[in-house]
Each structure stands twice: as C-alpha cells, then as structure tokens.
Amino acid sequence: MSLGCDLTLLEELTSNAKQIQEDVLNKILKANANTEYLQRFLQGSSDKELFKKNVPVVSYEDVKHYIYRVSNGEPSDVISGEPITAFLRSSGTSSGNPKIFPANNIFFKNVQIIYTLCSVVMSKHVEGFKEGKVIWFQPASTTPCGLPIAPVLTSFTKSEYYRSLAKKSTSPDQIIMCPDTKQSMYCQLLCGLVQRDDVVSVGAVFASVLVGVIHFLENYWKELASNIRSGHLSEWITDLGCRDYVSILLGDPNPELADLIENVCGQKSWQGIVSRLWPKAKCIDAIITGSMAQYIPALEFYSNNELPLVSLRYASSEAYFGLNLEPLSKPQHVSYTFLPNMSYFEFIDVDGEIVDLVNVKLGHYYEPFGLHRCRVGDVLQVTGFYNMAPQFRFVRRKNTVLSVYAEPTTEEDLLKALARATVILESSDLMITGFTCYADISTVPGHYVFYMELKAKVNNTSIDDLVLDTKVLVECCCVMEESLNGSYRSFRRKNGWIGALEIRVVQQGTFASLMDFFVCRGSSISQYKTPMCLESAEALKVLEDKVLARFFSDKSPPI
Template sequence: MAAASTTEDAEKLQFIEEITTNVDAVQERVLAEILARNADAEYLASNCGLAGTTDRTTFRAKVPMVTYEDLLPYIRRIADGDRSPVLTGSGHPISEFLVSSGTSGGEPKLSPTVNDDLDRRLLLQSLIMPVMKKNVSGLDEGSGLYFNFVKSETTTPGGLPLRTVLTSLFKSDHLKKLPYDPCHKYTSPTAAVLCEDTFQSTYAQMLCGLCHRHAVRRVGTVFAYGLLRAINFLQLNWRQLAADIEAGELTHRITDPSVREAVAGVLRPDPDLAQFIRMECSNSNGGDCWAGVITRIWPNTKYLDAIATGSMAQYIPTLNFYSGGLPIASTIYGSSECFFGINLRPMCDPSEVSYTIMPNMAYFEFLPLDGDGGDASQLVELAGVELGREYELVVTNYSGLCRYRVGDVLRVTGFHNAAPVFRFVRRGNVVLSVDVDKTDEADLQRAVERASSALLRPHGAAVLDYTSRVCTESIPGHYVVY
C-alpha cells in the first residue's frame, strides 16, 4: 500500500510539473474545449456571435468582460426552469447552483455548475497531499482531524439543487463512497460530516478526534476561523465529552441515528483518556490550560490546515496561541465559480502564501489594476502577466461563465516553471474609502494588530474578531472598528 501511495504521489507531482511547463498550450486547449462544448449556448452563439468558433483570437475580440449582474438575467432563467442551452451547450446542462459567499443586491450569488465540474475540483484536491508529503515527513503514518460540515440545501423554482460548494462536494457519490479509515485518512466518519445539525456534527467529529488523538498528524478545516470555533466547542463541551469516553456511551443529546451508529464503531470505555481530557481542559495543571492545547491533546500534529489569507489572517495570533506556534498551511485557492490553484510552498509563513494557478482548471485572464478601467481589450492572458503587478482575476469556466470578473485582486509574486504564482491581495469590492484613500483588508489588519499590541496585550487580552465601516458623519471622516 505504501509503495502504491508513493507511486501515485510521484505521478501527481510530475503532473504538476508538466502542466505548469506548457501553460499557454494548456490554456489554448482548455478554451477550445469550453467553446466547443458550449457552441450552441444562447449566450455564446446569439449574444456574442461566436457561431461555433473555438478560435482564441475571435473569442477575445467578440466576448465581453462581464460581472455577475450582467449574467443575472440568464442565471435567473435557468434557475426558474429554462432547460434550453442558455449558458452551456445542450450536452452539458446546468446540474446545480452553488451559493457564493458574495452578495448581489442583498441576495447570495448563484454560480451555475455542470456535472463534470466536480471532477476538476477533485483533481485539484488530489494534488494537495502529494505536495504536503513532499514538504512534511510522516503524513502517511497517521490521519487528519478535519472539522467539515454540510449545510441544509434547497432548490431553485425550476427544481435545481441550491447548495454550498462544500455541501456539493461532501454529498457527492465519490466522497460518500470513500472507506472510513480513522488511522490513515480522516478521524471523522462520513455520517458525522453529513449531519446538518451543527452541534451533533461537531460533537461527533470532536469525540472521534479525541479517541484517535495519537493518530492525528494534521488538524484542519476550510477557513482559519473554523478551527477557533472547534476549540471553543471543546472549551464548552469537554466535560460531557470526557464523560462519554469514560463510559463508552454517547450522550443522548446526539439523536441522529446515522451519527450514533458511526460513533458506536469508535467509542469504547477509556477512563484514562477521559481523565487526561479533564486534566488538560481544566486548570488542574495551573496556568492557562488552553495555551498550546492542540499539541497537548494531539501531540503528533505537524501542522494546521486552513485558509489563513485575506480576512482570515486576523485569526493567526489566536491559532498560534492554541497550537503552540504550529505551521499553518493554506493549501488551496478557489471559489464557487471555479477552483484556481494550489500552494506549492505550503509550509511558508502565512504572510507569504502564494498560489500557483493550474491552467487546466479554466481559461484565465487578468485585468491590470493600473489600467484605464474595465476595458476587455486590456485583459492579459495567464502566460502574459508580469512579476510584481496586480490584476483582477477574470475567468471563463466550463459552466458558462465567460470572461467573468471574479472580484479577487492578485499580485504576481513569481513563477513555477511557466505558471505564474499569485498572492491574494483582497476582494476587489472590499475596500474602505473615506475620500480618495483606499484601505484594503491587509492595511486594516495591520492597523488592528498594532492597536491590539499597544492597548490590549499589556492587559493579557487580544482581538478575537472584528469588523469595520466608514463614518462620514463628522469631518474629517474616519473608520470605525468594532
């Protein structure tokens, strides 16, 4: 099994090297595929006048750059039940809508997706562990304690599923059929992840993680804040967790039959583990019992796996407190519209995280931020970006979004072979401005950190979370931070 894993990892790493070497050729092929499969789509054929061409030059000349609002009439038609080829070709109908975290007019964005989008997302996901194993030794020997969750889903008026990216991923047949292996894959049973009751799901995942604490090599969730929520859950529920472990019986607060059945296969009476948890989570040892709690309870943990860039950077100091300074790996960059790339230097400092765009995911273009506005003629292809410059990401994906402004601002920090490496700077529309100034997330984060160090740290306190707004009710205007 180990030899097979090593061979597969080597093939994945070789794939990364090959696909990042021929970036422009891959991008040309991807665009041709997208245009060919969506040739009879109303948007491309009638609105843009492509008439079935797969030529890149014609595409760049005829297809406009758009925002979500520009495509909203088409999206609403599909959501309301129009089954004609509106955004995608007749052979690849929209299969579901993914709910974006962004908003438009107070409503969540709906990102159309087709069936084989899942294959592309899973392909990118499959590259992460080979990269991690290249940078961290011993990961094959243990498992991951990941706090993953699904959310309740609904349907559009036309009957298409409407759910988050992670809910779509975890409810896919591919992941549901993966064998449960707490010692070599993940400590959380699938039933616990799929439970829509957040308390029951978190309780079961935490309990199984505690039972397999010596097998855990990495602790993670999607975003950094999720790990803080998990620690807070442990702070609130460690007494009941210890009682369950001591008795070998699950609390009656867990009522989901599938979760109870899954945990029953893990839970055994273990008074020693129960006493250990009580010692570590109380003040029995003196001092602040929560400092370094992750490495004390899961002593073989090598890193935390969570996105800690952008607005999530504010949680890094608190994660360092709970983990004793473990490395934080931000491994993947994606959105509801598309998965974009991975971090090939995952053990770098969070402030230095950059992602290498994988050119097989979609067709990528970039709008220079130092240009004269939003003219599509200014768009630069993936192979043409320049080191040090900032761009807004524009994507053409397989699901009918063509030259779509994602809204992310990226800075080119280097190249891996011929593939550009980008650092996430900010969301394009998440900027505070009183007058002519532009204060982005990174600037605000640095200001909050300085204020926290000067005003709170001497009193043993820290900022756990914050938000902000612009106030122009007085002169001069200013920012208010809560």
C-alpha cells in the same frame, strides 16, 4: 490525464501551461458555444478570437439570472454545455450576499486533482502526512430543483470523486452532511477526539471557522469527555446518521481518554490546546490569507506556535485556481501556483488590459476571471513562476475599502493596523478573537470604528470579567491610526476632516452572534468569513447591542 502518485503531473501541467490553456479554451467553447448565454455573442461559433472580441467582461449580477433559472429547474444549457450536477454557494460575506455558481463533473474531477496534488506536496514537506487523518467541518442544502447547493468542499464531499480521499477524514459523510450545524460540529469533534492519535491535520475552510470550532469546544468539552467516559452519545444528538456512526465509534467506555481531555481542557490557559489534544498533528490547514490574516495570532496561540499554519489551496466558488507549493512558508509569504487545466484564466490589470495566464508580468497586480468572463473580485500580485505557470499572492478583495472623507483605505491597510494593535494587546496578555469595522458618518467629522472581541490568554477568562486598561486600548487606537495610509493621516490632521479612530470592545460571543445573523440570511457557516467592513445597519445593531466600552485615539497621527 491520470493522477500520478508523484509530482510528475504537476511538472507536466506547469511546463505546458500555454498549450493546456489553449486546449481548455477550445473544449469550453465547443461545449458551451450554443448555450443560451454565449449564443448571443458567438452565434454558435467556437472561434477563440471571436470569444475574446465579442464576449464581454461581466459581474456576477450580469449572469445571475441565467444561473437562478437553472437552479429553479430549467435545462442546464441555459448557461452550461455540460450537465450541471450541483450548485456552489459562496460565503456571502465578502460581497454582502451569498452567490451560487453552477458546477459539473469536470469541476469535481479538477478538485480531486487539486486535493491529490496537495496531499503529494504535503507529503513531500511533512513526513508521515499521507498516513494520518484530518479533521474538517461543513454543512449542505439543496436548490428548489433538487440539485445540491453547498460550499465547494461540501459539494465535493457528496460527489463520486471524493471517495478516494474520504478515508483521510475522521468523520464520514453522514456526519459532514448533517443539516444540523450544532450536531454536525459536536459529532465531528467527538470523532476527532476518539481518533486523536491518528490526526495529522486540524483545519477548516477558513481560519475564522476553525477559531469558531475552538470556541465551540470551550463550551462542550465537558460533555464530550462525559460521552467518551460512558461510551454513550448525548441524547440531544437526534440525527440518525450521526447517532449510528458515533455510537459504534465510541464503543466501550474509555475513562483514560476522558481523563486526558478533562485534564487538558481544564487547565487555566488554552495556549497550545490544539497541539495537546492532537499530539501527532503536523499542521493547521485553513485559508489564512487576505481577511483571514486577522485570525493568525489566535491560531498561533491555540497551537503554541508548534504547528505551521498551512494555506494549501486558492479557490473560489467560480473555480479552483491553484495550490501552494511551499506549504510550510510563513503566512505573509504564501503564493499560489495556478494550474492551467483547472479553467481558462484571464486577468485584467489596473489599466484595464486583459491578458492570458501565461502573459502576466512579475510584480504586477491583476484581477482574475474565468468562464463567461465573470470577474472574481480578488486582487492578486504575480510573485514568480513555476516553470511556465505564474504564482500569485492574494492581496485583497477588490471592493473592500473604508472611507469617511476621500481616503481609500484598503483591506491591506486595515490588516496592517490590526497587526500593530495585536502587538500592544499581546503585551497585556490579551488576544483578539473577533474584529470588524465600519465608517461612522452619523457625526461630523466621520470616523473609523473598530469592533473587537478580546480574550485573556491566562486563565481562559472572557473580557466580560476583566477590567479593561484604558491606557492600553487608547494606545491601540493611536498605533492603528499611525499604520493607516498617508491620505488617512493627512485628512485626520487637516481641519478635522476625519475624527479620532474609535475601538468598541464587545462582549464574549458577539462575533458568534454576528455569524448567526449572516447564516440566517443565507451565508454558509463552513465558509463564513467575518466581514472586514460592515455596511448593514442590522448587522451593526448586533454588535452595538453588546458594546462593553469605547476608546478613542487621543492624538493625531504623524503625516
């Protein structure tokens, strides 16, 4: 199937979803029926009814052993009928530990199709998008057998299928692939600033990563401007790939651009900093659904609400699923149209019934799974159909819950509570730059603890230098409790089964330290997502060591 220059391909795929899914399944079974994993269930048969009857729905733990055997040097046919050319690493923060998944050239070709279609969709909605460049950030590593192991986009960057799209990036692959995260980020920002007039999109895989990049810029803008002023790269950039490319890009001294950067970054407030540094940017591109919704206020502040927050793709390390056909829609209205050629998709509903892609029902909730029938762990809701292809809203991670008694608090509940607190804080010119929580059952009754890193909108002042208003923070505790579900509110009022909700304000940079903690344990920095809820005692200690103040709700929420 060729890549068209218009939306004809999209119409073909979505109009023929049922037949394409059947074709995809047939190809998968013919290629994989004799792998060691599927041989146990299919005895070499490629019959699709036998597949649905005999192959069990599994978790990652059930297939992990096979994947790690290949990553350590055994043949691909342990688990894949196609040669495995790379391993994809998950963020490791939704489930607590990074996972790796095998990928082949078919996967990367599908990613190329998705990115080509995303570009076409953006060009349809945003004039001039196709002509400009984008800023991105991602690192990589390898498995013991020498195959690349990295997040999806990094692996795609290293594949032959990336070349047709590489010209849109402000940085070449030698910078993107630099193993030193600090050098890579610095050089990518430098490339983006030098080419500021060409940039049409500023983004990262996740909204949290982009907020982290902006914080990095806060610490290094003076040095970046100095490099541009002198035309010389800082000596601590020792990676040869980075040095060679950036030194050529810098060229002659550019005092005019250096002055502009110093003027923009030196202002008292960084409101609109993205729009001011990249005046031709037309959007911020990052995943902003699910747990990433907590970073929407910060990105709106840094763009001064002048740039749409675009969440273009829905993907995981297991598979690419689809794209957002209405990229300028508000974050709360984002839905993704599943493309039937990406993989063979099945879904399990709340009652345990398994259905195919084209048989999902409007308004119903499902968890998807794909090859080897491995559960992804996301909960999706069907919001509509584009031709015959269903569209889904991301609701939450399946296992992300908080509970101290018997109340099932979901990720969605927590985000609603956070949204209410954000409004209260914004009225006091504060914004949340980091957030997580945990269920503290070390005391009786147990209670919810929310860690927040705050920042003043005016004067670009860190919370460390501010006097915290007790009344404002206590009010945040109260409105958060009011926003939680009926079970929580009921147990909170009855017999003291749940204690008062607590907010612990932490020092500036605490959530960067939390990210370092997870990265040192194998998480990917380019895909890092601050965990919505924490369970690790070690991770909690990172936060506890930097608590500035504690505040509690002073009244029980209404039932």
